[in-house]
Amino acid sequence: MKILVAISHVPDTTAKIQFSADKSTFQSQGITYIINPYDEWYALVRAIELKEQGKASHVTLIHVGLADAEATLRKGLALGADDAVRIDINAADTFEVAYQIAEYARSQQFDIILTGKETIQYNSSAVGGILAGILDLPFVSYACKLELTSASTLQLEAEIDGGTQVLECSMPAVISCAKGMAEQRIPNMRGIMAARSKPLQVLTPQNHTEKGKTITYELNPGRSACQYFTEDQMDELVSLLHTQAKVI
Amino acid sequence: MAILVYTDIRNNTVKKNALESIQFARACADQCNAAVHVITGKIEQNTHGVLQSAGAHRVLECEALESYTDVNGISEAMASYILSQGIQHIVFSYDYTGKALAPILAGRLNAGLITGITHIPVFKPDGIEAVKTIFGGKASATYVLKSEIRILSVLPNSISFTQFENSEIQHEHLLLKLPLAKVKRIEVKQNNSGAMAPLPEAELVVSAGRGLKGPEHWGIIEDLAKVIGATTACSRPVADMHWRPHHEHVGQTGIAIRPNLYIAIGISGAIQHLAGVNGSKTIVVINTDKDAPFFKSADFGVIGDAFTVVPKLTEAIYRFKNSNS
Numbered sequence: 001m002k003i004l005v006a007i008s009h010v011p012d013t014t015a016k017i018q019f020s021a022d023k024s025t026f027q028s029q030g031i032t033y034i035i036n037p038y039d040e041w042y043a044l045v046r047a048i049e050l051k052e053q054g055k056a057s058h059v060t061l062i063h064v065g066l067a068d069a070e071a072t073l074r075k076g077l078a079l080g081a082d083d084a085v086r087i088d089i090n091a092a093d094t095f096e097v098a099y100q101i102a103e104y105a106r107s108q109q110f111d112i113i114l115t116g117k118e119t120i121q122y123n124s125s126a127v128g129g130i131l132a133g134i135l136d137l138p139f140v141s142y143a144c145k146l147e148l149t150s151a152s153t154l155q156l157e158a159e160i161d162g163g164t165q166v167l168e169c170s171m172p173a174v175i176s177c178a179k180g181m182a183e184q185r186i187p188n189m190r191g192i193m194a195a196r197s198k199p200l201q202v203l204t205p206q207n208h209t210e211k212g213k214t215i216t217y218e219l220n221p222g223r224s225a226c227q228y229f230t231e232d233q234m235d236e237l238v239s240l241l242h243t244q245a246k247v248i
Numbered sequence: 249m250a251i252l253v254y255t256d257i258r259n260n261t262v263k264k265n266a267l268e269s270i271q272f273a274r275a276c277a278d279q280c281n282a283a284v285h286v287i288t289g290k291i292e293q294n295t296h297g298v299l300q301s302a303g304a305h306r307v308l309e310c311e312a313l314e315s316y317t318d319v320n321g322i323s324e325a326m327a328s329y330i331l332s333q334g335i336q337h338i339v340f341s342y343d344y345t346g347k348a349l350a351p352i353l354a355g356r357l358n359a360g361l362i363t364g365i366t367h368i369p370v371f372k373p374d375g376i377e378a379v380k381t382i383f384g385g386k387a388s389a390t391y392v393l394k395s396e397i398r399i400l401s402v403l404p405n406s407i408s409f410t411q412f413e414n415s416e417i418q419h420e421h422l423l424l425k426l427p428l429a430k431v432k433r434i435e436v437k438q439n440n441s442g443a444m445a446p447l448p449e450a451e452l453v454v455s456a457g458r459g460l461k462g463p464e465h466w467g468i469i470e471d472l473a474k475v476i477g478a479t480t481a482c483s484r485p486v487a488d489m490h491w492r493p494h495h496e497h498v499g500q501t502g503i504a505i506r507p508n509l510y511i512a513i514g515i516s517g518a519i520q521h522l523a524g525v526n527g528s529k530t531i532v533v534i535n536t537d538k539d540a541p542f543f544k545s546a547d548f549g550v551i552g553d554a555f556t557v558v559p560k561l562t563e564a565i566y567r568f569k570n571s572n573s
């Protein structure tokens with residue numbers, strides 16, 4: 001039972017977001033990068049739990065991106081993954097990320113491919129689905145629980161509007177992971193030491209015709225200054241919510 | 249030529265997200281002289297008018313979708329339909345259904361995809377340009393798509409509504425060849441949220457944080473929510489401590505929302521909380537601490553104790569509603 005976990009490398013959640021003056025690139029100077037929280041806390045930790053329980057034999061990490069992400073991948077190895085693969089390309093869009101992962105997965109035999117529900121920078125929620133579409137595999141998105149029920153089936157619980165649904169799915173499958181799947185872990189010293197000597201393979205990308213790309217980035221305008229009210233001015237507040245904001 | 253909209257209309261129930269995606273598709277269709285064709289599950293004649301005034305030209309009713317649960321199977325059947333009809337643009341809502349189906353269809357059709365679009369795209373001779381939010385609403389990106397087939401999903405609550413007067417809407421039974429499902433549904437668990445709209449589509453949200461001090465104090469929050477018909481939400485620690493159910497957790501790691509009104513009570517306004525609520529059109533903050541970071545992202549603020557301010561606000565709204573009805 002082999003698991004592949006797709007790891008993205010994103011600005012830390014408190015990072016100050018800035019773009020270049022010509023709006024073409026994100027300013028990454030001085031920014032700390034982390035594993036995308038959903039990939040780490042949910043997808044990766046769940047994969048490691050399955051391995052600890054003896055249900056999975058091998059956990060591989062994959063990242064599509066440049067060498068600066070290797071520290072991020074090492075952190076994933078420190079948490080307990082067995083090896084990592086980096087596909088050396090600055091992908092133009094989510095399709096290209098998914099395409100590169102699909103090409104790699106096709107050459108291997110994975111039973112489960114896990115992704116996070118979305119990255120905290122692009123909020124696309126797309127890589128997992130595109131992967132499943134390219135590979136023609138079953139896809140469950142926003143899964144919040146995952147159990148192996150036999151050598152070839154998974155039982156999942158996944159978010160839907162107004163609740164969750166319990167699903168049964170055959171393997172191999174692609175699953176995008178959301179809150180509830182597992183709890184955050186901190187790598188320990190032994191894990192960090194072991195991670196240094198775990199294999200991290202760098203692969204050249206496959207050719208891919210670009211489908212689209214970002215042309216500009218822009219910060220959203222902030223709000224104008226807050227208007228304050230005392231607790232005895234609630235009628236005034238309500239009246240502004242009605243006339244100005246038109247929400248009541 | 250047609251722009252195809254896939255909706256989660258099932259059992260004749262039309263949700264707001266479905267109408268938004270039809271509106272969005274119509275605004276696209278008007279730029280390239282196309283018609284709007286809408287895939288639904290079971291739908292009655294009496295509901296056609298709603299889709300028609302949202303901008304639809306034709307309903308493609310596919311009853312087989314009612315109970316089918318394998319998105320990969322749907323994508324397979326849709327892909328062969330799309331190719332047989334020569335369809336170039338497919339529109340989804342960026343809701344749970346669209347988040348699963350739009351990308352898998354893109355992968356299968358080798359189509360370009362933009363998810364979570366906030367404005368009507370611009371059709372140019374060499375591609376379409378669309379804007380989506382990134383960094384949890386702090387920024388936007390403009391994407392261009394040049395692939396032959398293009399898939400677009402629209403962020404709920406982000407486009408304004410126009411009424412269309414079409415001639416009679418057409419109706420057709422669509423027979424999608426759905427393969428044997430590899431994903432089967434065993435059970436559906438509904439959140440116990442009564443009559444409230446689900447958070448991702450709620451227009452009004454009342455949310456509270458650790459400032460409330462304990463789950464036993466949520467009565468004032470629920471009263472306020474009730475008087476305006478809002479959905480309740482909470483900060484992450486509140487869900488983590490089990491004061492409130494997990495599905496109420498909003499923010500970067502919870503649900504991202506963009507209601508018309510967000511009232512934040514006893515929430516400090518940490519950057520990860522803001523990441524999921526910053527897209528709200530109007531934000532009201534109630535907090536004892538005049539330096540709480542949330543005030544910097546608020547339109548209206550009340551510096552004061554939630555336990556006295558909230559009941560007063562509820563009463564004021566009640567008075568306002570009574571005098572206006």
Ligand SMILES: Cc1cc2nc3c(=O)[nH]c(=O)nc-3n(C[C@H](O)[C@H](O)[C@H](O)COP(=O)(O)OP(=O)(O)OC[C@H]3O[C@@H](n4cnc5c(N)ncnc54)[C@H](O)[C@@H]3O)c2cc1C
Pocket residue numbers: 013037456457458459460482483484485486497498499500501502513514515516517518519520521524534535536537540552553554555
């Ligand atoms: C990677 C990461 C992801 C995260 N994701 C999320 C997320 O998705 N959502 C989220 O919410 N948080 C998230 N957090 C946590 C976030 O950083 C904050 O810790 C959290 O939002 C704080 O919750 P709070 O405002 O309820 O509590 P606190 O920060 O404790 O704030 C309580 C507030 O209540 C005020 N207060 C106290 N008493 C009263 C009173 N009587 N009346 C009125 N006001 C009062 C206080 O002045 C204070 O401002 C995340 C953190 C990390 C590191």
Ligand SMILES: Nc1ncnc2c1ncn2[C@@H]1O[C@H](COP(=O)(O)O)[C@@H](O)[C@H]1O
Pocket residue numbers: 005006007008009036038039062063064065094097114115116117118119122123124125126127128
């Ligand atoms: N560059 C990348 N390399 C590897 N996996 C990625 C990359 N970008 C995104 N992913 C995975 O795809 C998921 C969804 O990302 P997105 O579709 O970009 O929101 C993430 O949570 C990751 O698991």
